[in-house]
Amino acid sequence: MPEPVKGLRERKRLETHRALATTAVRLVAERGLDQVTVEDxxxxxGVSPRTFFNYFASKEDAVVIAHADTADRTQRTIDKFLAAPKEVSTPRAFVNALKEDFAQVDENREEWLGRMKAIQENPTLHSRAVTMNHDAVAPLIEAIAHRTGVDPQAGLYPTLLLSTLGGAVNAVLMLWYRHDGRVSALDLLDDAVETLLAGFPEPGGRAR
Structure with missing residues (x-):
């Protein structure tokens, strides 16, 4: 059966966004942010600048925002997280819910190396990335609070867990980048979570 027109349009929208995002990352990685224009x-x-501005407000956004459906992806992560069996610890359930999206770092190695290179070299891109992620913070805290039965406003755990796991993700990405993407980002994420769940033991087993 043919795909509904709405579905086809949505797919085209996502594909165009991805084409612009990957092109922006490639050009900025090759030339530097200041040497790349929206017209470039x-x-x-293969689109007009007018079409570009239907998807992005600036060239900086084109480098930082990898997918058009970021909010939908956050909601899918929340849905998977809340659907995890109760016997799975909350930190592990949260990381498991992230894995499908996180796997794209390994699957799109050159794109993510280029994106991270651009962000490392341009403070404006780093600030934009932080701002973009801010919109996901509140719903993720709410989801953690819901699963653990904690008040998201008064309880420390939801915010602390999100901050801790967010820091782990950032550390994993930085290590992956330093290794030029030649190690598995997913494996590094698993190692990071196991280290946290083990109580953050020091390397070499040195006593506290």
Whole structure:
């Protein structure tokens, strides 16, 4: 059966966003942020600047925002997290819910190396990335609070867990980047979570 028109349009929208995002990352990684214009990105992606601005407010956003459906992806992560069996610890359930999206770092190695290189070299991109992620914070805290039965406003655990796991994700990405993407980001994430769940033991087994 043919795909509904709405579905086809949505798929085209997502594909165009991805084409612009990957093109922006490639050009900025090659030339530097200041040497790339919206016109350069549009031409290389085969669209007009007008079309570009239907998807992004700036070239910086095109580098940082990998997917058009970021909010939907956050909601899917929350849904998977809340559907995890109760016998799975909350930190592990949260990380498991992240894995499908996190796997794309390994699957799209060159794109993510280029994106991270650009962010490392341009403080404005780093600030934009932090701002973009901010919108996901409140719903994720609410989800952790719901699963653990904690008041999201008064309880420390939901915010502390999200901050801790967010720090682990950032550390994993930085290590993956330093290894030029030649190690598995997913494996590094598993190692990071196991270290946290083990109580953060010091390397070499040195006593506290």
């Amino acid at each position: 990105i549009s031409a290389a992606a």
